[in-house]
Amino acid sequence: MTGSKLRVPCTYQGGKQRLAGAIVDVFFAENKIGADTRFYDLCCGSGAISIELVNRGISPQNISMLDISSWGAFWAAVGHGTFDMEFFDSILSGLPDDKREYKKHLEGLVSSSSLVHEAELYPILQANSFGGKQITTKNGEWDNACFRDYWEPTANSVRRSPANPMQPSPTELKRRVTAIVRDMVGANGIRGDIMSFFSFNVAPDSIVYVDPPYMNTTGYSYMFNIKDFIQEYKAAFQAPLYISENVALGHNATKLQLHGANGGITGSRKSKHEEWLSRF
Template identity: 45%
Template sequence: MSKTKKDKLTIPCAYQGGKSRIAKDIVDIFYKENEINEDTKFYDLCCGSGSVSIELINRGIKAENIKMLDKSVWGSFWQSISDGSFDINIFNTYINEIPKNVSEIQKHVKYIYSQPANIDTVYKFLILQASSFGSKAIWLKNKNEWCTSSFRSYWTPTKTSNRKSPVNPMMPMPNTLLERVKMILDKMDNIKAVCTDINDLSIPENNSIIYIDPPYQNTSGYGYDFNIIDYVHKLQQSAKINKMKIKVYVSEGRKLSENSHLISEGRKKGGISGDRNNNKINQEWLNVFD
């Protein structure tokens, strides 16, 4: 049964490198190239905001058939959903503390950023990431300190601006962020999610589709890095030894395998004024390893 727009899950908030814009295309390929049944397991590795997992659930895949992994604070968030430790009342308190006057939100967010990161980490993280200028990824420099500190201010267009609409200090704004998280809690409490290094993943189950979205080569990092080709070969070797059927898909900004799909030619990003600059346009490839 198809879901209405109101019933569909949405990522809590965006970040640079997330796949919300192309998750539908990625999952379309999963369905086109695989015989998916009720026993098919999905591994969403380096899952970030969970765009692909959320798209799978919106297509009707059971949450218990999805395993998510990420080493960043996103991993901590998804693990808290999985193990039931995310307290919506605590998050609601943080949301209610955000000023109603949009011009005061940036100052409040900077205050949250200045506080110890090891207290209520996931709740603070969601607010910081929603407020990050250009959706630049927020991550932990150490257990007690955030990295990336440029946050949006409320901006209104001038007569000479190309952009005609205001820019809010949070995207999404607080109440929308809260509602998105509430729906995730309701629909995704049966997922299996862990915050750990990708190399700590146990051997995947048979009849698995493994999707990996590592930090792209030669792009700004998130504090983590590994050799994706070596990792895929390790997965394939484990599957062969254990006589299991798996298929691995890897997102990258370049072609890595003979069997690959160009998902997007990329696009130029607009600044706060709405101008499209001449920065390099990044392609999006989905590489397939059988």
């Protein structure tokens, strides 16, 4: 790895960028990590956990990343070295000069684009997604794509600065994706259903991490039953299994502290939301 630390392309519903440090700390504290240790990041989404591993010096060749959504297509292209940077650049440079025009421009893009360039288009669309909601695909087309508007304060607004439709900005997204494409080639990126994991050959000294959609939430387009997964996993593999949830799933669970953008623990904002890492 070269240069500064990698960052997730964009924020994402349920993304673990603020918890990745604490989660990887647990992997390192509870296991003997060697040059051959394999990591499985299942339901990897924006890749916060794998990115944290690479930032700590783990070789991407030792990491498998799986997700059923377009993130799976993105990570497969990154890992196989087939991400088309020229196409990605052409979409970014084709964005209108006026941010007020982004929404209309992107709506036109999704209705006219096939999924041939899914891996390259997806991070751009997701960075513009309203509320960070997951943009999906259905029957070979983009689905659930709802974009942010440029927002300017009025005389009565509490917020005094305009809100950008794209977060991060096109320049910052380009910087992040360029670094990811350079430093994460060789990762085993897979677009697939988590149940296909049972056909994998998982060595007992591997670390398996699953970040499923929160139980009892309705916000995701893709779901599965985590309890069934745990049961089947116990019968199939010996490697430690770690699961993120907003509750402890068993007796062996760690309550995680949320880290702010600067890496410090956020103590000022009181939140009822809890994050747990359970081990099986």
